[in-house]
Structure formats: structure tokens, C-alpha cells
Amino acid sequence: MSSHVIFGAGLIGSYIGACMHQLGVNVALVCRPAIKHKLLSEVTLTDYQENYANVTGLNFLDIDVLARLKPNQLECDFLWLTVKCHGVAQAVRDIAPLVSDKTVILCCQNGLGSEKPVQNAFPNNVVLRVMVPFNVVELKTGHLHRGSQGQLTIEQTTNGQVSETLQKILNSALLPVALTHDMQALLWAKLQLNLGNSINALADIPVKNMLQQRGYRLVIATLMRELLAVTNELGIELPKVTTLPAKMVPYVLKLPNFLFTLVANKMLAVDPNVRTSMWWDMSQGKPTEIRYLNGAVVSAAERLGQEAPANKRIVALIESLTSTHGAKKDLAYLSRPISAKQLQDLIRKP
Structure with missing residues (x-):
């Protein structure tokens, strides 16, 4: 039986790994001790479709044990990298004992381009991008809940065999799986939706509550229009x-x-319980992926000679609230929760 390892199992990785285990897949999780403690005895999996x-x-691998092993010493067939974008560089060093040429x-990261350090470090390996569209929340200890729709989508390989095999093994009610030949376009489409992650973190309310308020939707629509200008170019x-x-989503918002x-x-x-991963990061004082989400739109626009001022303002605001060096002077008056009107005023500034 093929062996799978979920490296960096947080909410998403733990949910995927537990779904695999429930299907009889040979899988082990690499995660923080606190997460292992929560999942060690049993895990309850639920979703919004009941x-x-x-x-x-569940099987676990200790990161401390891996650190003492040599490259290729504990190799696996499939390695699922579920760390955040800013954790990829360190993960590339940590996963060496798990990687053979086969x-x-x-790569299950949000944003664009996070697979490149992996490809550079392991040029002889098949590296596939994976788009995870749904949210996972921990309703209580050991209870992981998929709270929104969408299929985990795997990049189609040249001959299709690897991806199709994974889909056949993993596709299930709790973990619907699809394939795509055009992952780059799909990741841009996912990025469009993920631009609202930062607004959810700033609003400090559940996603559903945020979407029910037109003021917040207007801000997200502005961010999305800047992205669509980039993808159009x-x-x-x-x-x-x-x-x-x-293209219709901003108008509907x-x-x-x-x-x-x-x-x-x-x-x-x-x-009603779902909040975005950026909300979780900010609430726990962790680094956010803002540079790989709204920041990716800003960078792409600049490369094209365009501007994305609304996204640029949101990046600055998130960074001011998470900086260990204190808030930037012109944003120091803002603190969470931030109202829709405050955000609208912010992105309208010249």
C-alpha cells in the first residue's frame, strides 16, 4: 500500500489526513505536539452537508525524530505539504528524510508560487499543486468540521496516472476530490475568493456574518476588481x-x-462557525499569508505597470496590526474589529 505523509498538519492537514485514514489509506501526520495531543485518541469529522x-x-511522525534522520532515510510515496506559504522554506529542509526520487x-498552499522552492530543492521529483477551497474549523477538541463547499483539486500530471490514482483513492463525501489541467488559472480564481480572508480577519466576525453586510462586501468587491484587471492583462x-x-462575483457582492x-x-x-485562516493566524499572534494573497495582486500589478491601491492598503493594515515593531503611523488609529465604513474610507484614500 502506498504511504502518505501530511507534513505541517494544522486544521486543513489534519482534516485531510483523518479523511485518508478513515478510507483505509496508509497515512501519518507531522504536526505540533499540541495538535497531536488533541487528535491522538479519536477524531470526529463532520461537514456542512451533515x-x-x-x-x-491516527499515525504520527515526530518532527524531532525527523530532524535526526538522514535524507531519504524514512521515505514515503506521497508527501502532502500543508504548511503556510511562509513556512515552505523551512519545510523544504525538514522534509528531506521523507523524500526519495519516487x-x-x-503543495497545498494558498497564494501563488509557493511550490517553486520545493521544485528547486527536489528537481527530480514530481511536484503537484493542490487547491483546497474549503474551510475547516475545530468545533471542540478533536472535532474537525468542513464548513464550506468545494472540491480538493489536484494538478493533473502529464500522463494523468498519478493524479487520477489519487482521485480514485481519496474522493469521498467528506473529502470530494477533483483534477485540473490548468492549475495556474484555478489558483488565480481561488486567490480572488481568498482576498476576503484579510477582510474577515479585520472584521473579526464569522465569514457568513461578514458576507451578510454589504459594507464589507463592497470592500471585497474592490479588491477583486483589482485582481481581475491583472488577470485580464x-x-x-x-x-x-x-x-x-x-467576473460576476464583484457585481453580485x-x-x-x-x-x-x-x-x-x-x-x-x-x-456560521467558519472564519478564515488569516483570522486564526491573527488571533493566535502568528504570521499571516497576506504577502501571498493580497500582496500577490499588488506585486503582479506592479510588474505589469498597473496599480492595486486597495489591496496595497489592506496589506499595510494587516502588517501594521501584526508587526512586532508597532503599528505604522498612518494606521495606528485602527484596531480590530474594524468596521466596514472604516475599511471603505481606508481604501478610498489617495
Whole structure:
């Protein structure tokens, strides 16, 4: 049986790993001791569609044990890299004992370009990008809940065999799996939706509550329009990752509340508990992925000779609130939770 390792198992990685284990897949998790302690006895898996599984006997690998091993000493067939974007560089060094020439490495990061350090470090390996569209929350200790829609999507290999095998093994009610030949366009489409992660972190409320307020939706729509200007210039046609075409999403977000509720009812089909990963990072005092999300739009726009002022302001605000050196002077008056009006005023500034 093929062996799988989930490296950097937080909420998403633990959910994927527990789903694999429940399906009879040979999988081990590499995670922090506190996470291992929560999942060691049993794990409850649920989702917004009321699917359920109880999982016991998860396998774990200690990061301290890995650190003492030589490269290739404890190799696996499939290595799922579920660390945050800013953790990839360190992870590349840590995963060496797990990687042989035959190991397939799957990069599950948000944002764009995080797979490049992995490809550079392991040029002889198959490195596939994976798009994870759904949120996972911990409702209580050991209870992981998938709170939103979407299929875990794996990049299609040249001959398709590796990706198709993974889909066949993993596709299930709790973990729906799809394949794509155009991962770059799909990641841009996912990035469009992820631009709201920062707004959720700043609003300091659940995602559903945020989407029910037009003021916050107007801010997100502005961020999305800047991204669409970039992808239009790059000639990238964004695939649908929601029931709406990507270009229509900003227009729908701008609708009055009563129309938005009617038109975008599936967008609101989000568990009331769900908050974004950036909210979790900020709430726990951890580094955020803002440079790989809104910051990626800013960087791409600058390379094209364009501007993305709204995204640039949001990047500055997130960084001012998470900086160990104190807030930037012109943003020092803002602190979480930040109202929709404050955010609108901020992104309108010249």
C-alpha cells in the first residue's frame, strides 16, 4: 500500500489526513505536539452537508525524530505539504528524510508560487499543486468540521496516472476530490475568493456574518476588481470555483442585501462557525499569508505597470496590526474589529 505523509498538519492537514485514514489509506501526520495531543485518541469529522465519521488510531511522525534522520532515510510515496506559504522554506529542509526520487510532493498552499522552492530543492521529483477551497474549523477538541463547499483539486500530471490514482483513492463525501489541467488559472480564481480572508480577519466576525453586510462586501468587491484587471492583462480566463463566473462575483457582492441573499444563496451556504485562516493566524499572534494573497495582486500589478491601491492598503493594515515593531503611523488609529465604513474610507484614500 502506498504511504502518505501530511507534513505541517494544522486544521486543513489534519482534516485531510483523518479523511485518508478513515478510507483505509496508509497515512501519518507531522504536526505540533499540541495538535497531536488533541487528535491522538479519536477524531470526529463532520461537514456542512451533515456527513460524519469517527476516526481512531491516527499515525504520527515526530518532527524531532525527523530532524535526526538522514535524507531519504524514512521515505514515503506521497508527501502532502500543508504548511503556510511562509513556512515552505523551512519545510523544504525538514522534509528531506521523507523524500526519495519516487516521492510525489503535493503543495497545498494558498497564494501563488509557493511550490517553486520545493521544485528547486527536489528537481527530480514530481511536484503537484493542490487547491483546497474549503474551510475547516475545530468545533471542540478533536472535532474537525468542513464548513464550506468545494472540491480538493489536484494538478493533473502529464500522463494523468498519478493524479487520477489519487482521485480514485481519496474522493469521498467528506473529502470530494477533483483534477485540473490548468492549475495556474484555478489558483488565480481561488486567490480572488481568498482576498476576503484579510477582510474577515479585520472584521473579526464569522465569514457568513461578514458576507451578510454589504459594507464589507463592497470592500471585497474592490479588491477583486483589482485582481481581475491583472488577470485580464495576463490573458488568464478564470474558471468558476463558485456557482457564479469569476467576473460576476464583484457585481453580485455589490448588490443590496435583499438581492444578494436571493442571488448568492449558495455563497451564504457557509457554516456560521467558519472564519478564515488569516483570522486564526491573527488571533493566535502568528504570521499571516497576506504577502501571498493580497500582496500577490499588488506585486503582479506592479510588474505589469498597473496599480492595486486597495489591496496595497489592506496589506499595510494587516502588517501594521501584526508587526512586532508597532503599528505604522498612518494606521495606528485602527484596531480590530474594524468596521466596514472604516475599511471603505481606508481604501478610498489617495
